[in-house]
Amino acid sequence: MDAEVILQEEKMEGLWTLLPWLASCLMVFGGALPYLPQYQEIHRSSNAEGFSTKVCLVLLIANILRIFFWLGKQFELTLLLQSVVMILTMFAMLHLCCTVKNTNRMSTKQQRLSDLDFRYFWKWNAFEDYLLFCFGFTVLCAVVTLVLLDSAMFVEMLGYLAVMFEAMLGLPQLLQNFHNRSTKGMSVKMVLLWTAGDILKTTYFVINESPTQFLVCGSVQILIDTVILLQVLFYSQDTQIKRG
Incomplete structure (x- = not known):
C-alpha cells in the first residue's frame, strides 16, 4: 500500500x-500557431489578398524591440525564444506572400525599397527588401541600445514601446469594425478564442512575475478583445433587427 x-x-x-x-x-x-492555417490557405489558393502584411510589420518591430529590451532587462528565456519564433514566422509569411503576388502579378513594374517611394512602403515585390529593411532597423536599434544601455529609463521605455506595438495589433480591426458598423466575417467564437488566449498569456506573465511591460501588454490586449467582442454582439444583433 x-x-x-x-x-x-x-x-x-x-x-x-x-x-x-x-x-x-x-x-x-502558441503565438505562431494561428498563422499556420493562413500559410496553408495562401499556399493552397495562391491568393494572399486576405492577409495583411502590415501585421508582419507590427509584429516584426515589436519582437525586434523586445529582444533588445531583453539585453537591458533579462526576463525569462521563454519570452525571448517566443520573439525569435515569431520573427521567423513573419518572415515565412512575407516570403510566401511575395512569391504568390509575384506569380499572379500582371504588371511588369516592381516596387522596390531602393525607389524610396513612401507610397509603396511595405508594399515591395521582393522579399529581399523586407529583409533589408528589418536588417537596417535592427542595426539602428543595436546602435541606440548600446549607447543608452546603462540608462534604466531608456530600457524601461524600450520595453513599453515593444509591448505596446504588440498590444495594438487588434486596434486596426476594432477601428475598421467601428467605421464599417459591421463585423462581417467575424464570429463570437473566434473572438472568444482570441480573448481566452490573451487571458492565458497574461496569467502566465503574472505567475512568472514577468516585467510590468508584459502585464500592461496583456491587459491592453484583453481590453481590445473585449471591445471587439461587444462589437460583434452589437452589430450582429443590429443586423438581425434590420432584417426583422
Whole structure:
C-alpha cells in the first residue's frame, strides 16, 4: 500500500514538473500557431489578398524591440525564444506572400525599397527588401541600445514601446469594425478564442512575475478583445433587427 502511495506521489510530482515545461512550449510556439492555417490557405489558393502584411510589420518591430529590451532587462528565456519564433514566422509569411503576388502579378513594374517611394512602403515585390529593411532597423536599434544601455529609463521605455506595438495589433480591426458598423466575417467564437488566449498569456506573465511591460501588454490586449467582442454582439444583433 505504501509503495502505491509513493508511486502516486512520484507521478504527481512528475506531472507538476512537466506542466511548467509544457506552458513554456505553449508560450514559445502558441503565438505562431494561428498563422499556420493562413500559410496553408495562401499556399493552397495562391491568393494572399486576405492577409495583411502590415501585421508582419507590427509584429516584426515589436519582437525586434523586445529582444533588445531583453539585453537591458533579462526576463525569462521563454519570452525571448517566443520573439525569435515569431520573427521567423513573419518572415515565412512575407516570403510566401511575395512569391504568390509575384506569380499572379500582371504588371511588369516592381516596387522596390531602393525607389524610396513612401507610397509603396511595405508594399515591395521582393522579399529581399523586407529583409533589408528589418536588417537596417535592427542595426539602428543595436546602435541606440548600446549607447543608452546603462540608462534604466531608456530600457524601461524600450520595453513599453515593444509591448505596446504588440498590444495594438487588434486596434486596426476594432477601428475598421467601428467605421464599417459591421463585423462581417467575424464570429463570437473566434473572438472568444482570441480573448481566452490573451487571458492565458497574461496569467502566465503574472505567475512568472514577468516585467510590468508584459502585464500592461496583456491587459491592453484583453481590453481590445473585449471591445471587439461587444462589437460583434452589437452589430450582429443590429443586423438581425434590420432584417426583422
